[in-house]
Amino acid sequence: MRSLNHAYLVTKNNMAQTIIKHALKTAIAMLAFAFIGTLLLAYVFIATRPPIEASEKEARLALFKQILPASSYDNDLLATQVSIQPNALLGNRLPSIANVATIQQKPAGVILEAIAHDGYSGDIKLLIAIRADGSISGVRVLAHKETPGLGDYIDLAHGNWIKSFDDQSTAKTAVEKWLVKKDGGQFDYMVGATITPRAVVKAVLKALQYYELNKQTLFAPKAN
Amino acid sequence: MTNIYKEITINGLWKQNSGVVQLLGMCPTLAVTTSAVNGLSLGFATALVMAAANGAVSPVRQYVPNEIRVPVFILVIATLVTVIDLSINAFAHELHKVLGIFIPLIVVNCIVLARVESFAAKNPTLPSMLDGFMMGSGLMLVLGLLGAIRELVGKGTVLSGLDLVLGPSAHAFMWTSVDYHGFLLAVLPPGAFLGLASLILLRNCIEMRKTKANDASALAATPAMKH
Numbered sequence: 217m218r219s220l221n222h223a224y225l226v227t228k229n230n231m232a233q234t235i236i237k238h239a240l241k242t243a244i245a246m247l248a249f250a251f252i253g254t255l256l257l258a259y260v261f262i263a264t265r266p267p268i269e270a271s272e273k274e275a276r277l278a279l280f281k282q283i284l285p286a287s288s289y290d291n292d293l294l295a296t297q298v299s300i301q302p303n304a305l306l307g308n309r310l311p312s313i314a315n316v317a318t319i320q321q322k323p324a325g326v327i328l329e330a331i332a333h334d335g336y337s338g339d340i341k342l343l344i345a346i347r348a349d350g351s352i353s354g355v356r357v358l359a360h361k362e363t364p365g366l367g368d369y370i371d372l373a374h375g376n377w378i379k380s381f382d383d384q385s386t387a388k389t390a391v392e393k394w395l396v397k398k399d400g401g402q403f404d405y406m407v408g409a410t411i412t413p414r415a416v417v418k419a420v421l422k423a424l425q426y427y428e429l430n431k432q433t434l435f436a437p438k439a440n
Numbered sequence: 441m442t443n444i445y446k447e448i449t450i451n452g453l454w455k456q457n458s459g460v461v462q463l464l465g466m467c468p469t470l471a472v473t474t475s476a477v478n479g480l481s482l483g484f485a486t487a488l489v490m491a492a493a494n495g496a497v498s499p500v501r502q503y504v505p506n507e508i509r510v511p512v513f514i515l516v517i518a519t520l521v522t523v524i525d526l527s528i529n530a531f532a533h534e535l536h537k538v539l540g541i542f543i544p545l546i547v548v549n550c551i552v553l554a555r556v557e558s559f560a561a562k563n564p565t566l567p568s569m570l571d572g573f574m575m576g577s578g579l580m581l582v583l584g585l586l587g588a589i590r591e592l593v594g595k596g597t598v599l600s601g602l603d604l605v606l607g608p609s610a611h612a613f614m615w616t617s618v619d620y621h622g623f624l625l626a627v628l629p630p631g632a633f634l635g636l637a638s639l640i641l642l643r644n645c646i647e648m649r650k651t652k653a654n655d656a657s658a659l660a661a662t663p664a665m666k667h
Contacts, residue, residue: 242505249504249512253519260523264530271533364474365594365624 280315280327283345283354289317289324298434300328305426307331307339307419316434323348323435326427329358332419336411337361340370344423348435351385355420360412367412377413380404386424394421444567452574459582460640464551469583470632472542474594477601479587480580482539482546485524487576489546492520494560494572501561513556514547521546538601551575586635592617594626 273294280293298314300306308331317324325347332340338361345353355378357371369375380403386394395401396413405413427434458464468486473479496516497504504512525543529536536543546552555575560568592598596617625631 242508245503245505246508246512249515253515257519257522260526264526267530268526268533271530275533275537364627365622 279343279356279358280345283343283356284317284325284327285353288347288353289319291316291318293317293327303426305422305429307333307422314434318435323431325353326431326434328423328427330419330423330426332415334411334415334418335360335362336367336409336415337363340412340415340419342416342419342423344420346424346427348431349385350387350424350428350431351383352381352420352424353383354379355381355416357416362412363409366406367409369406369409370412370416377404377406378416381420384420386421386428391421394418445570448567448571449574452571452576452578453581454578456575457578457582457643458551458575459579459586460636460643462551462554464554465549465579467545468542468549469579469586469636470629472539473583473587473590473632473635474627475591475597475601476584476588476599478538479583479585481535482542483576483580483583485528485539485543486546486549486552487573487580489517489520489524490552490555490572490576491569492524492572493517493552493556495565495569496520497556497560498563498565498568504561509561510553510557513553513561517552517556518547551579582636582639586632586639589635589638590626590631593623594628594631595622596620 277294284293293315296316296318298316300308300312300314302309302311306312306328308329312329314329315327317326325345327343327345330342330344332342340360340362341358343356343358345355347353357378360368360371362368362370369377372378389402393400393402394417396403396405396410396417398405398410399414401417403413403417452458456462459469465486468482472482493513493516497513521544524546525536528539528543555572559571563571588598591600598615599613600616602613626635
């Protein structure tokens with residue numbers, strides 16, 4: 217009886233050992249693959265970082281150039297940034313970045329990011345360049361999910377509508393006229409897609425109001 | 441030996457085409473094919489990932505314990521997809537803006553894991569790589585064709601945006617019809633389903649015609665045979 221028990225224990229022990237051995241082997245194999253994968257990823261990440269950063273910077277600068285002529289400022293626009301905390305007028309829920317343009321140390325303009333939450337589908341992300349005098353230099357849509365062929369004319373790739381903001385200001389167009397024509401305002405829209413331009417007009421107006429309220433802090437000397 | 445390669449090629453491009461026969465990888469098939477260039481580009485990226493994944497798994501297949509083969513395969517695929525994602529971002533930034541969110545999705549494309557599991561885990565390296573590439577190319581053809589159809593019907597252009605991939609000189613290959621305002625439905629999601637259905641229909645028609653012709657000749661040869 218005793219010897220039988222003993223034998224049983226030995227097999228049990230052996231089985232446990234094989235299980236542990238097998239599990240260990242499997243775990244080591246998994247670890248080895250993960251390690252090699254991580255090494256490869258780290259290498260590629262480091263190798264591709266400079267070109268990615270360069271092309272992102274280039275793309276951003278090209279966009280800036282479209283809405284704020286390069287001749288109107290003389291500072292390093294990309295380097296002169298002001299962080300903006302979440303603000304109802306700009307619609308950002310996360311801190312965003314404003315780029316400040318100066319010419320001979322004097323304020324030239326500012327590029328703000330604004331988000332309209334009341335588009336037809338999803339957020340509309342806008343980039344708005346405002347001159348120091350409070351007029352709009354240009355607006356572009358950074359990202360949107362509006363219906364292709366209907367609401368997407370706010371994107372320069374699908375129409376010139378976004379250019380109707382050029383040179384606009386609250387001085388030129390009274391605040392209560394910052395509406396689409398259907399609502400008795402100043403701005404064009406396309407039949408069948410009024411929700412989209414309505415949201416954009418509202419967002420641009422709010423960005424202008426934000427600028428008027430905050431221009432002192434935006435152009436504070438520490439900007440450099 | 442060459443017969444195997446020929447069979448793999450035919451399987452990938454026609455017999456077991458992942459886009460219209462196996463119907464795997466529906467997410468990119470339906471979502472990205474709003475233009476021929478988008479479809480072809482994502483198809484090409486998928487083909488690269490599949491060739492690389494099959495080629496990476498096949499040589500180490502006996503070192504992968506059976507219990508963890510799926511996690512290991514996914515790990516390999518995810519690594520390769522990220523490598524390709526970063527490379528496209530670095531060297532074709534504009535294209536990356538268009539395909540950006542879809543490239544990481546190649547990881548979850550069943551066809552990639554399916555080929556690793558069913559082919560690369562059992563076959564030598566070279567045929568595995570060819571299998572991956574041909575399966576991917578089959579998908580690329582479907583994506584490109586579907587993209588071209590939707591683009592042509594929806595917007596009246598073909599290969600628009602090619603300059604994002606190949607540089608400004610590619611404008612010469614773009615074709616735009618004059619005075620066509622587009623049939624929006626083709627570009628919207630329903631257009632993807634309708635377009636894919638038409639492609640499947642087309643393929644099935646060709647296949648059925650072939651079988652019919654074969655049956656007819658078989659009947660003629662052995663008139664006594666019953667069907």
